[in-house]
Amino acid sequence: ESLKAQVQKLGEIEVRMRAAPDGQISLTDPDARSMATSGRGTGMVGYNVQTAVDLKNHMIVAHDVVSIGHDRTQLARMAEMARDAIGKKKLTALADRGYYKSDEILRCEKQGIKTLVPKPLTSNSKAEGRFDKRDFVYIEAEDAYRCPAGEKAIWRFKTVEAGLTIHKYWPSACPSCKLKPQCTQSPYRRIARWEHEKVLEDMQRRLDKNPNTARLRRQTVEHPFGTLKFWMGSAHFLMKTLPRVRTEMSLHVLAYNLKRAISILGASSLIEAMKI
Template sequence: MVADRGYFKGEEILACHNADITAYVPKPMTSGAKADGRFNNDAFIYDAANNHYVCPAGETLIWRFSSVEEGMKLHRYWSSKCQGCALKTQCTPSKQRRIRRWEHEAILEEMQVRLSNAPDMMRVRKRTVEHPFGTLKQWMGATHFLTRRLEGVSAEMSLNVLAYNMKRVMKILGTSSLMKALSA
């Protein structure tokens, strides 16, 4: 299953994993730290064997406690050595850098490795999914719906998709082959 980063949600990716569905969903780029020029969480290396993180300065962020937030079990890690660190300004404006790790984070990390190893997955998705919507918007002038309720919008979208599919079939098979197939 391939989706764009707007559909990234840990619980749903876990559900795909549990249902033996291989998901390819890139992680959103929403780190405030990275936007401010500081290290984001990707700069910290998780050591699963010892259950701790190693920061860019080589210090260890140890597990401190776990909590449940919105039904998700989160583990908290930090180091007491941040105050004297030469990289502190690149890391955090707070007393110490704290990292939250979801109990199923390893599944998300596996998916990111899969995406890194298969960069064409997102290109294929864009070719197969984005193209019809772009065509509908430009060729048919369907920038917004003319109807207001779900029933009308659904009918309008169905007609647009039908017209798009007919156009594709005519392009692939030709008009005469399509007419023969329809009359059979």
């Protein structure tokens, strides 16, 4: 009877889980969601904390807590929050690979925010000893690509994939090309180009000119995270539901920024500044 009751209870939970928009429910905290951790295939149930930290003083200028288990849709929103907080029209935003998303980078560009976000290496071509997209040079005047064999990959058609307008190119010489085994296992090597690909190419050029970007980002934003996690202890958040967790995080950020300001200015100078 006990087992039957447990099976029935699990069946009811399954119905609720399938009805959830993201296919998840947390019996402890209804707003918490599965978050990926550094280990392969591992995760924990919790929240995703976003912070924007300034390079000079390492102050947290903007923060938020979300119930989304990835960072891909957070770049533009957090960059805009940081820009508004410091009162500047233009900004340069550094982020890790997890924030790379074409339309987010484009949105930043339209807002006057220069981004430095490395592209995730999702293609297996390079690892398998074949050419990848970086080996193909785009010729803007001809709207074509030059392949490693020197042939032209010309425009063929455009399509819409995941809401993005994508142009497709490939060379006619693929079937008889001597380099084909190093290029593709398909009859033709197809190259996809987003309609706003130039924005991504400009960002990559900025990254190439600033090879220390990743190190600079780590030593800027990871330090406050490490300090906050140390203060919060192993349990991290003590509150439940998103509004309460956001309030808890705001208090942590306030405490961190106050201690940081005291360290930079001194207690008496900070008190005087707050009086103005």
